[in-house]
Each structure stands twice: as structure tokens, then as C-alpha cells.
Amino acid sequence: xxxxxxHLVSNQPxxxxxxxxxxxxxxxxxxxxxxxxxxxESVDCGGCVRALVDGGWGFVSFNRLEGLEEHVALxxxxxxxxxxxxxxxxxxxxxxxxxxxxxxxxxxDPRQVPLAxxxxxxxxxxxxxxxxxxxxxxxxxxxFDKFTRLHFANxxxxxxxxxxxxxxxxxxxxxxxxGDTQMFSRGFGSSNTFGVVRGFxxxxxxxxxxxxxxxxxxxxxxxxYTVIVDPILAGVFVHEAFGHLSEADNVYENxxxxxxxxxxxxxxxxxxxIYDTGLRPGVRGYLKYDDEGVPTQRTYLIKExxxxxxxxxxxxxxxxxxKVTGNARALDYRFPPICRMRTTGIEPGEATFEDxxxxxxxxVYVRSAYGGETAGEMFTFTAGDARMIRDGKLAEVxxxxxxxxxxxxxxxxxxxxGNDERIRDGAGGCGKxxxxxxxxxxxxxxxxxxxxxxxxxxx
Amino acid sequence: xxxxxxxxxxxxxxxxxxxxxxxxxLGCSEAEVFETGVVTTPVSFENNKLKxxxxxxxxVAAVRVIKDGRxxxxxxxxxxxxxxxxxxxxxxxxxxxxxxxxAAPSPVRTDLETYDEAVVDWPLEEMLSVGExxxxxxxxxxxxxxxxxxxxxxxxxxxxxxxxxxxxVTDGTGYFLLASGELVEPDNMIHIFRFKAGRRLDFDxxxxxxxxxxxxxxxxxxxxxxxxxxxxxxxxxxxxxxxxPVAACVDxxxxxxxxxxxxxxxxxxxxxxxxxxxxxxxxxxxVHTTPFDDEGVPTRKRAIIDRGVLKDFLLDLRSGKALGRxxxxxxxxxxxxxxxxxxxxxxxxxxxxxPAADLVAEIKEGLLVERLMGAWAGNPYAGxxxxxxxxxxxxxxxxxTGRVKDCMVSVSVFEAFKTGLVALGRELEVTPDxxxxxxxxxxxxxxxxxx
Numbered sequence: 001x002x003x004x005x006x007h008l009v010s011n012q013p014x015x016x017x018x019x020x021x022x023x024x025x026x027x028x029x030x031x032x033x034x035x036x037x038x039x040x041e042s043v044d045c046g047g048c049v050r051a052l053v054d055g056g057w058g059f060v061s062f063n064r065l066e067g068l069e070e071h072v073a074l075x076x077x078x079x080x081x082x083x084x085x086x087x088x089x090x091x092x093x094x095x096x097x098x099x100x101x102x103x104x105x106x107x108x109d110p111r112q113v114p115l116a117x118x119x120x121x122x123x124x125x126x127x128x129x130x131x132x133x134x135x136x137x138x139x140x141x142x143x144f145d146k147f148t149r150l151h152f153a154n155x156x157x158x159x160x161x162x163x164x165x166x167x168x169x170x171x172x173x174x175x176x177x178x179g180d181t182q183m184f185s186r187g188f189g190s191s192n193t194f195g196v197v198r199g200f201x202x203x204x205x206x207x208x209x210x211x212x213x214x215x216x217x218x219x220x221x222x223x224x225y226t227v228i229v230d231p232i233l234a235g236v237f238v239h240e241a242f243g244h245l246s247e248a249d250n251v252y253e254n255x256x257x258x259x260x261x262x263x264x265x266x267x268x269x270x271x272x273x274i275y276d277t278g279l280r281p282g283v284r285g286y287l288k289y290d291d292e293g294v295p296t297q298r299t300y301l302i303k304e305x306x307x308x309x310x311x312x313x314x315x316x317x318x319x320x321x322x323k324v325t326g327n328a329r330a331l332d333y334r335f336p337p338i339c340r341m342r343t344t345g346i347e348p349g350e351a352t353f354e355d356x357x358x359x360x361x362x363x364v365y366v367r368s369a370y371g372g373e374t375a376g377e378m379f380t381f382t383a384g385d386a387r388m389i390r391d392g393k394l395a396e397v398x399x400x401x402x403x404x405x406x407x408x409x410x411x412x413x414x415x416x417x418g419n420d421e422r423i424r425d426g427a428g429g430c431g432k433x434x435x436x437x438x439x440x441x442x443x444x445x446x447x448x449x450x451x452x453x454x455x456x457x458x459x
Numbered sequence: 460x461x462x463x464x465x466x467x468x469x470x471x472x473x474x475x476x477x478x479x480x481x482x483x484x485l486g487c488s489e490a491e492v493f494e495t496g497v498v499t500t501p502v503s504f505e506n507n508k509l510k511x512x513x514x515x516x517x518x519v520a521a522v523r524v525i526k527d528g529r530x531x532x533x534x535x536x537x538x539x540x541x542x543x544x545x546x547x548x549x550x551x552x553x554x555x556x557x558x559x560x561x562a563a564p565s566p567v568r569t570d571l572e573t574y575d576e577a578v579v580d581w582p583l584e585e586m587l588s589v590g591e592x593x594x595x596x597x598x599x600x601x602x603x604x605x606x607x608x609x610x611x612x613x614x615x616x617x618x619x620x621x622x623x624x625x626x627x628v629t630d631g632t633g634y635f636l637l638a639s640g641e642l643v644e645p646d647n648m649i650h651i652f653r654f655k656a657g658r659r660l661d662f663d664x665x666x667x668x669x670x671x672x673x674x675x676x677x678x679x680x681x682x683x684x685x686x687x688x689x690x691x692x693x694x695x696x697x698x699x700x701x702x703x704p705v706a707a708c709v710d711x712x713x714x715x716x717x718x719x720x721x722x723x724x725x726x727x728x729x730x731x732x733x734x735x736x737x738x739x740x741x742x743x744x745x746v747h748t749t750p751f752d753d754e755g756v757p758t759r760k761r762a763i764i765d766r767g768v769l770k771d772f773l774l775d776l777r778s779g780k781a782l783g784r785x786x787x788x789x790x791x792x793x794x795x796x797x798x799x800x801x802x803x804x805x806x807x808x809x810x811x812x813x814p815a816a817d818l819v820a821e822i823k824e825g826l827l828v829e830r831l832m833g834a835w836a837g838n839p840y841a842g843x844x845x846x847x848x849x850x851x852x853x854x855x856x857x858x859x860t861g862r863v864k865d866c867m868v869s870v871s872v873f874e875a876f877k878t879g880l881v882a883l884g885r886e887l888e889v890t891p892d893x894x895x896x897x898x899x900x901x902x903x904x905x906x907x908x909x910x
Contacts, residue, residue, distance in 0.1 A: 023537075026796075033716050036555040038798045040532035041546045046517070057511035063472065063518055064538045078512035082502075085509045085587065119553045138716065179720065181838050222907050253506035256603050256643035334515055373833040373847075376648030378864065380833035380847040402833070404847050404867060408646065455845065455867040455907050 002161075005153040008068055014051045014076045015090035018154035020291065021047040021065065022333045024146055027110070029119055031126040031141040039119060046333045049075040052090045056082025059336045093317035093324045095294045097157045102288050104163040107193035110145040118143065121197060125171050125204050132208040135175040135215045142427050143169035143197065158293040165191055166284060166439045170427040171204050173211040182214035182399060184368070184384055189425025189441070191286040196425075210385050213397045220386060220398040220454060226363040227403070227452045228356050231422035233383055235442030236369040238274055239344045239430070241379040241407040242267075243442075246276070246301045246309075247327070247339035247432075248316035265307045268411045273347035274302040276311055278326055284425045285343030285441035289326070292337055296326035311339050331435040341430060345443035349417030356416050356448045363389035364454060366401055380404045402455045410449060418445035468616060468630050469496050472518035472538045475620040481544045483622065487524040487551075490544075490622040491561040493753055494520045495795050501611035501635075502583070504590045507598045512583065519795035522547045523561070530557040534796045559776040561621040562755035567629075571750050572743045575659035578612050578632035586610045589636070589664065596668045597640040600675045604642045611635040619755030627751050633658050638667060640675055649678050649862075651850060654696075656889055658744040674829065677852045682861030684853055684908055690825040690881065691868065691904040692818050692854070695888035695896040700834035700844055702808065702896065704872050705736065707839035709763055709771070711778030711789070711801040718840055721769060730767040730876040733811060733883055737762055738773060738789065740804035746893035747804040751788065754799050758788035763803075767877075773801040806894040811883030815898040818884055820857040826906065827852045827859060828868060842873035869905040879903050 001021070009017040023045045030037045048061040049071050058078030060071045083090075110118075122141050129139035145167040152160045168189035175182045186203040190196045229237065244250070251257050278287040278296025287296050292314050299309045312320075313328035316339060328337035368384025386401040387394050422443055429437025475492040482490035496518035503510045521534040524547045531551025535543035590608040597606030611634060618628040639652035651674045655662045693701060713719040721729075740758035742748050751757050754776050762770045774782065775790030778801050790799035819827055826848070834846030848866045852859045884898030 032712075038532060039554050040534070040550050040798070042534040042796050043537055043540065043543065043546070044796075045535075045537040056509060059511055059513040059515075061513075061515040061517070063516070063536045074514060078514065081583070081587075082509050082512045085591075088508075115549070115553050138718065174718075179841065181718075181840055183838075254605055254641070254643060260643060260645060334517060336511070336513070371833065371835070375832050375849045376643075376650055377646070378648075378832070378847060378849070380867075382833065382837075400843075400845075402845060402867070404865065406646075406865070453865070455869070 001151055002159055005151060006159055008072050009153050009155045012051065012072065012076055012155060014053045014079055014155070016052040016092060016155055017049065017072065017076065018152065018292070019047065019049050019072070020333055021151040022148060024148040026144060026146040027115065027118070028144045029122055031122060031139065033138045034130060044332065048333045050336050051075040051079040052092070053079040054083030055086050055088025055090050056080070056084070057336070058082060061334045091318040092314040093312070093322070095292065095314055095324050098160055098289065098293055098295070100160050100289070102160070102162040104165050105192065106165060108195045110165070110167055110194040111147060113194050125200060128201065128204045129171065129173045129208055132173065135177045135212055136173050136208050137176045138174040140172040140174065141169070144427070145194070152291070152293050154293055160289050160293050162289060167194065167196070168284060168425060168427045169197065171200065171207055173207040175211040175215045177215045180215060182211055184211040184214065187426025189284040189427070190282060191284055192282045214385055214399045217397040217399045219400045220364065222455050224451050224453055226360050226448065226450050228363065228365045228389065228446055228448050230367040230446055231420065231444045232424045233366055233369045233381065234444035234447045235345055235424045236372055236381060237379070238346050238444060239341060239440065239442040240372050240374045240381070242274060242301065242411065243276065243341045243344045244374060245407065246311050248310045248312045248320065249339040251310060252316040252319045261307060261310070263307055266305050267302055267307055267408065268305045268414055270304045271349045271417050272302055272305045272411065272414060273300065274345070275300050275347060276327070276341050276344045278342040280343045280423070280441070283343050283423050283441040284439040285341070287342055290328045290337065291330040292328040294324050294326040294328065296342060299325045311341060313337060313339050329438060331438050335435050338432065338435065340432065340438060341440050343423065343441040343443065345423065346417065346445065346447060348419050348421045348445040351416040351418050351448070353418065353446055356418065356446060357389060357392050357394070360389045360392055364398070364401065365389055365394060366403065377407050379407055404453050404455060410452065413450040414447050415450055416448035418447060421445045469498065469614070471618065472496055473520040473540065475618060478520070478522060478541060478544050479620060479622050481541055482522070482524050485544065485548050487526045487548065489525040489561050491523045491754070492520060492620045493792070494518065494618045495615060497613055497615040499611060499613040500583070501609055502586050502590055504594045504606065504608040506605045506607065507594055509587065509590065521792070521795055524548055524551055525557040526551040528557055529554040532798055559780045561623055561776070562619065562625040564624040565757050567627050567750040567757045568741070569750065571741060571748055573629060573631040573658055573748050575632050577660055578634055579614050581612045581634070581660060586612065592664065593638040593668070597638065597671060600640060600672065601642065604640050607639045607641070609635065609637045617749070617753070619751065619753065621755055625755045627755055629750055631658060633746065634660055634662070636662055636667070638671060640671060647681065651675050651678055654891055656746055656893070658746065658748065661744065674850070677859045678850065678862045680861040681864055682853045684863040684866055684906070686907045688903045689906050690822050690900060690902045691906070692822070692825070692827045693899045693901070694827070694829045695898060696890050697828045697831050698896045698899045699890040699892055699894055700831050700846060701870060701872050701899060702806065702894065703835065704839040704842045704844065705764070706803055706806060709773050711772045711774035711782065713840070714772050715778050715781040720840055725769050725771060727769055728767045729769050729873065730764060731880045732766045733880055734764055734767050734876050735762065735809035736764040737807045738803045738805070739807050740788065742805045742807065745805040746889060749804060752790045753792045754786065754790035756786045756788040756790060758804060761787060773803055775799050775801045807887070808883070808896045810885050810887050810897040812885055813882050815884035815886055818882055818898055818900045819854055819859065822854045823856060825854045826863065826868070827854055831868065842871055844872050845869040866906060866908045869907070870901065875901050
């Protein structure tokens with residue numbers, strides 16, 4: 001394979017050519033209520049060629065691995081067609097030429113765990129939810145593991161073989177009473193072990209208790225509050241609201257956004273440090289090389305409150321005169337790589353949880369994330385659950401807590417950063433364009449934010 | 460399937476007969492092969508210029524088997540693969556009880572309009588010109604506006620073959636157009652877009668261009684808005700967020716599992732008279748038009764809600780069996796790698812008589828919502844839809860006066876369609892989900908804004 005792929009991409013009439021060939025195997029198990037909804041395996045096998053001519057890209061993806069020469073020729077033809085129209089210049093940032101074979105170093109290999117065992121473990125969690133009793137009426141348990149072998153070669157001489165494991169899942173407890181349905185989900189994920197699936201009983205119990213508590217809880221009163229955000233929701237916030245803005249493909253050809261995202265601009269207090277890293281082992285966002293064959297790294301986006309970096313592909317780094325960061329990722333061979341996150345988070349600070357509670361007369365402690373969406377500078381997130389803070393103390397549970405605001409304002413309003421930190425993994429992933437869900441992780445300590453708009457009760 | 464049906468069309472990547480035969484030899488009592496192949500050619504423009512020309516060709520086979528009363532499922536994208544049958548058999552050993560039988564031979568319609576050779580032959584040069592025209596138009600709105608566009612053509616086939624003898628195939632074509640404009644100011648980002656999709660090249664480029672221009676003009680200036688209860692016009696795209704809870708509640712599996720609150724309410728009047736919702740897989744050139752579903756069951760047009768009365772649910776083979784009924788031909792796979800589940804084909808909400816523009820003209824003070832964000836995060840079975848207004852405009856004395864931001868809209872959909880439905884627009888538009896919806900005007904919608 002190695003010499004064949006290297007041969008295919010060399011000496012082509014193009015500024016740059018790369019080829020990826022990929023084979024993956026995936027297992028998926030899902031319980032919905034008392035019954036096993038599905039259990040299945042899939043094989044995915046295919047490849048793609050990407051070519052660059054005069055600033056225009058051609059991209060061809062396929063399942064049939066015969067006739068690769070024709071795919072390469074078509075990609076080059078398409079790139080030429082695009083290049084003729086834009087009559088631009090190809091500019092890719094320098095990247096090291098790599099020769100490497102990466103084998104997955106696994107603690108407990110899910111491929112060695114019999115399907116029957118996987119099913120039994122998940123079934124036991126499902127039973128635990130259903131046996132919890134009222135008001136828990138139903139459950140959902142999902143699990144997947146995916147093992148990928150990836151071959152990559154480019155016209156600069158890089159050749160990389162990578163093995164990758166991605167594994168994730170969630171247990172959801174669903175409560176119902178008098179026409180009201182509430183749910184709470186606990187997730188797990190890993191890039192190196194099936195072990196995260198084991199010993200999840202306490203988390204399952206927690207999901208049940210919290211779903212049950214939500215049924216009893218009143219709907220939060222809409223308004224502006226000081227909020228303490230738990231590490232999970234803070235991680236989602238930093239990923240959704242700031243991480244996506246840092247993806248350089250949004251910025252590199254947008255002069256106005258470049259002004260907003262100028263390196264050195266102050267986005268928060270000196271306690272604020274935001275990073276993205278491919279190097280954190282074990283989490284779903286771990287990655288040694290991106291899908292352009294560039295080694296990943298730990299990249300600071302914000303250091304001591306100031307913007308210091310962004311997430312680059314070779315093209316965006318080349319056009320902006322910055323260095324590659326190894327953030328060009330593709331969901332699979334069906335897609336070209338684009339700027340994406342890996343593990344994104346806020347670095348821990350010094351505040352304790354008690355410090356944060358102090359001085360809050362009326363506030364909300366928002367925990368976990370049910371969902372979220374951002375558009376430009378606007379964001380909306382729904383918390384998994386929440387508790388009121390009254391006179392510096394945690395008070396009653398409230399539900400239907402949705403946070404909304406402007407990301408720049410909100411970053412400035414972060415007045416305390418906790419000394420604890422958690423990385424969150426789950427069953428889902430990140431979506432961008434049509435490419436999702438992509439394995440990413442997010443993490444943060446507890447943070448405190450002033451003046452957050454919470455929409456709750458329809459007034 | 461007869462060879463003639465494949466004339467001039469994509470060849471199959473898998474040998475369905477061989478897969479069914481292998482399942483039989485491995486001791487399966489029943490088997491089903493679903494195969495789909497798609498060739499997609501998108502050209503994309505970013506930041507005012509052409510970025511890439513692409514071709515993606517993919518084919519996937521999904522096999523379901525029943526062995527010793529249990530259901531096994533597996534999929535493969537390796538061309539010509541037959542190992543997928545062993546994988547399905549392996550999964551069956553631990554699979555759920557097979558409470559279904561795969562489709563029996565049954566004739567399907569051959570006269571539905573799904574395939575237009577003109578799409579397949581749509582020259583790349585013309586696609587590039589369309590993208591160029593759109594981005595040039597968008598960038599002309601104002602200095603600093605960045606235009607983007609995706610222009611795509613695709614052709615696809617679906618084949619379903621079962622051990623009971625059903626063997627059906629359908630071919631389809633389609634296009635997809637997305638045009639967007641973006642303007643970034645230090646504390647204000649404007650993002651507008653229009654979307655079109657269809658089975659044949661029936662888009663009106665001039666109409667798309669004038670829609671974009673109008674939307675940009677409206678979005679250019681922000682205006683303050685005070686919270687309260689207002690009449691709100693939802694564009695077809697935003698209206699989909701309101702229709703989603705209805706679709707979730709008629710999902711046969713949600714009915715079987717007791718998640719839907721409507722299990723015992725068929726025949727009841729739930730909504731206002733004006734509300735009639737069909738599932739129409741026969742719609743000429745509809746995005747989801749198909750003679751059979753992804754389980755090989757013939758489809759037909761059916762009323763879901765007729766003049767406010769709940770008529771029926773959407774059933775696939777499994778949910779149908781659980782309710783002691785036949786499938787309604789609504790077993791669809793969200794992606795080829797997923798098991799079939801109840802889903803609508805083309806959801807069509809009967810339009811009203813008022814032109815959409817006149818809905819706005821009748822409002823003294825209210826909102827026109829083009830798109831909500833985060834509205835999907837609510838609990839669909841409770842009919843609660845609450846979202847941040849991503850693209851929305853203030854209406855004063857029948858005129859759009861500017862864009863509203865930092866504003867949340869909350870609707871109790873089931874209540875609103877009963878007592879708050881003022882009017883439906885006359886024009887139907889395809890939503891990104893492939894539904895055909897008019898503008899919807901609701902009264903008394905709760906709107907909250909920053910204090």
C-alpha cells in the first residue's frame with residue numbers, strides 16, 4: 001500500500017495532492033425503554049483524493065478502491081477547473097515531511113470484548129434506570145465503538161499510517177408525571193479503553209436522581225443572573241461559543257472578522273486561558289496527526305485574557321502567515337479536511353466553589369448540557385439541570401434553564417475561574433457544515449459569569 | 460430486478476441475490492437487503508470566490524436477518540462485500556426479538572416523478588455560473604459582505620430485496636442550492652442565507668437573489684424590541700421547528716413506547732380547522748418522493764391531521780406489528796447505516812389563502828422569524844418550542860423595520876395550533892428537512908428580551 005499510494009500522488013500536474021484510504025469497523029448498541037432497539041456492526045471502507053491547482057481545490061471520494069489512478073486524475077482535473085476560475089496562487093504553510101506508523105495503545109481493547117459482554121453491561125445500566133421507580137418511566141442507553149485504520153500520503157513525501165479508536169455512549173433517565181417529561185443524561189467516551197464503560201453504576205444512579213428531581217422542580221424565572229457554570233456546561237460554552245470562532249477558515253479570508261479576531265486583542269480578564277490540544281491522551285479529542293498529516297499540538301487561543309492563536313489548516317495558516325497547528329480534520333474519507341477542534345477547554349484558576357458562591361444574593365448554578373447552538377457572536381445553551389443560589393447558598397432545583405447571550409460580552413463577564421477541572425466526553429460530537437459528529441472533547445473548571453440572560457418560564 | 464431498469468443508471472455495488480442466498484444458507488428464516496448508492500457533485504464558493512469542485516460516490520448495503528427469532532443488523536460500504544451477512548448473523552445471536560416480518564412481494568408505483576435526466580446532464584460550467592452569479596450578487600450588497608454558495612447535483616438509487624420475494628428499485632435525481640451572505644462588524648455579525656432543493660432544476664435564480672437582497676436589507680439595522688406577547692410570523696424554515704413536535708408525536712415508535720401523548724387520541728380534534736398536515740410520498744418532484752420506503756413497503760399519501768383532527772400515526776414494520784397493524788410505508792433510515800424507523804416522507808402543511816407578504820402587512824406590532832436557533836433542544840412530546848431568534852425582524856404597522864437580536868421566542872405548539880393560529884401563508888416552500896410548509900402566523904407568542 002505504502003509505495004503504491006506514494007507513487008499515485010507524486011509527479012502529478014498539481015501544486016499539491018494527497019490521498020487517504022480508510023477502513024473502519026463499528027459496533028453500535030442501543031436500548032430504548034425495556035427493549036434492545038438495535039445492535040449492529042458496520043464496515044466502512046473507502047478513500048479520497050484532494051488536489052490543489054492555482055488556489056482551487058478538487059476533491060474526489062469513493063468506496064471502490066480499484067482504479068485509484070482515475071480518481072487522482074479526476075481530482076486534479078477538478079482542481080484545475082477551480083484554479084482557472086479563481087486564477088489565484090496556492091499557498092500552503094510549511095509542514096514537516098513525516099514518515100510514521102501509529103499503532104493504537106489501548107488499555108482495554110473493545111475489539112477483545114465479546115459482543116455478549118458489551119450488551120450485558122449496557123443492559124444492566126438500562127435495567128438500573130428502569131428499576132429506579134417513579135417518576136422514572138423510561139430509559140435510553142447508547143453505545144458505540146469505532147476502530148479505524150488510516151493511510152495518508154501527500155505529494156510532499158509524507159506517509160502516515162494511523163490506528164484510531166473512538167468510543168462513546170450515554171445513559172439517559174426519562175421521568176414523566178402529569179404531562180411533564182424530563183430527562184437527564186450521563187455520558188462517557190474514550191480513545192484508548194473500553195474501561196470507561198465499566199463501573200458506571202453511580203453515574204446511572206445520579207442520572208435517575210436528577211431526572212426525578214427535575215419533575216418536582218419549578219421552571220426557572222426568566223431574567224438576568226450571576227451564574228456558576230459547572231465544568232461540563234463551561235466546556236460546551238467554550239467549545240461552541242469561542243472554539244468555533246477560532247477556526248481559521250472562518251477568519252482567513254474575512255478582513256472584518258480578522259479585525260475582531262486580531263491577535264493580542266483582549267477578550268477577558270488576566271485569569272482567562274483557553275486552549276485546544278490534540279495531545280491529551282485517552283480522551284476522544286486525542287489525535288497524533290491531523291488529516292493533512294500535520295502533527296497536532298497544544299495551542300493557546302487565549303492566554304491571560306488576550307487572543308494568541310487560532311486553529312489552522314495548512315491553507316489558512318499559509319494565507320495568514322501563521323504556523324500550522326494540526327487542526328485540519330475530516331469526519332471520514334467522504335469529506336475534505338477543514339479547521340476543527342480536538343480537546344478544547346479553559347485552564348483551571350484559583351477559586352474554590354465556596355469562593356464563587358460567596359456574595360451571590362440571587363443566582364443560578366447551571367449544570368451539564370442538554371444542547372446548544374451558536375451563530376456568529378450569539379449563543380444559546382440548555383442546561384441539563386440547575387439549582388438556584390440564594391444568599392450564597394445552593395437552594396432548590398429549577399428546570400428549563402436556557403442561557404443566551406453574546407460571546408464577547410460573556411467572556412468579559414467571567415469573574416472567577418475554579419481550581420477544579422473536568423474533561424467531558426460523551427456519545428455525540430461536534431458538527432460543522434455537513435461533517436458531524438466528529439470526536440471532540442471539552443473541559444473546564446467551574447466558572448462564574450455575571451449578567452447572564454436566562455430564558456425559562458414563558459412570561 | 461430486471462436489467463432494463465438499470466439501463467443508463469448506476470450499476471449496483473452489491474449482489475442482493477447472493478446476500479439473501481447466503482443468509483438462507485446460514486440458517487436465517489428471513490433476510491432483507493437494502494442498498495443505496497449516491498453520486499454527488501458539489502461546487503462551493505467561499506468568501507466571494509470558487510473554492511472547490513468535488514465528486515463523491517458512495518454505495519452502502521444494509522442487511523437485516525432473522526435467526527432463531529432474533530433480529531441481526533449490519534452494514535458495509537466495501538463494494539461487493541458478502542461478509543456483511545455473517546456480521547448480521549453474529550449480531551442476531553444477541554439481537555432483540557424479531558417482532559416483524561420483512562416486506563412481502565407487493566407492486567409499487569412506477570409513475571412517480573423522481574428522476575430527471577437534465578439534472579444528471581447539468582453541465583459543471585453552468586453550476587459554476589450559478590454559484591458565481593449568486594456570490595457576485597451577494598457581495599454587491601455592500602462593501603465587506605462576503606458571499607458563499609454551494610451548488611450541487613446528485614443522483615441516487617435505492618433497492619430493497621427480501622427473502623419473501625419483494626425486490627424493488629427506484630432512482631432519483633436532485634439539486635441543492637445554498638447561498639449565504641456574511642457581514643462582520645466589531646460587535647455585530649450579520650448572516651443571512653437562502654436554501655433551495657428539488658428533484659429537478661426548478662429553482663428561480665432571480666427570486667432567490669431578490670429574497671437574499673430583501674433579507675440583507677432587513678438585517679442591516681438592529682432595532683430594540685421589548686418582551687411581551689405578540690403576533691409572530693414564522694417563515695417556512697422556522698415553521699419546521701413548530702411542526703417537529705407534531706411529527707415526533709405521530710412517530711409510531713414513540714406511540715408504542717408510550718412517549719407520545721397521542722396514543723389514544725386518534726379521531727380527536729386537536730387543532731384549529733385550518734390545520735391539515737399530510738405525509739405525501741407521491742408528491743410530484745418532492746424531495747422525499749418515493750414509491751416504497753426503506754423497508755420495501757409501498758407508500759401512499761395519507762392525512763396525519765385533517766382539519767384539526769388527528770387521523771393516524773406513521774408506522775414502520777416494527778411499530779406497526781407492535782400496534783397490531785401493517786406498516787404505513789414510513790420506515791426510513793436516517794442514514795444508510797441506521798436501522799429503519801418511523802419517519803415522514805414529504806410533510807405537507809396545507810397552505811392558506813393569504814400571500815405571505817400580506818401576513819406581515821396585517822400586523823401592527825410583532826415579529827417575522829426567519830430562523831430560530833436551539834429550538835430543537837426542547838421536549839417535543841410536551842410541544843414546547845423555545846428558541847433564540849437567529850434571523851428575525853420587527854414588524855411595525857405592517858412593515859419590517861429592522862433586525863431584532865438577543866431575543867427568545869417560546870411557543871406551546873399544541874395550544875398555539877388550537878387557539879393561536881391566525882393564518883397560513885399561500886405559498887409553500889421546501890425546508891431543509893424536505894417538508895413543504897407555508898408561513899405560519901400565530902398570535903400571543905411569548906417573546907423575551909434582555910432586560
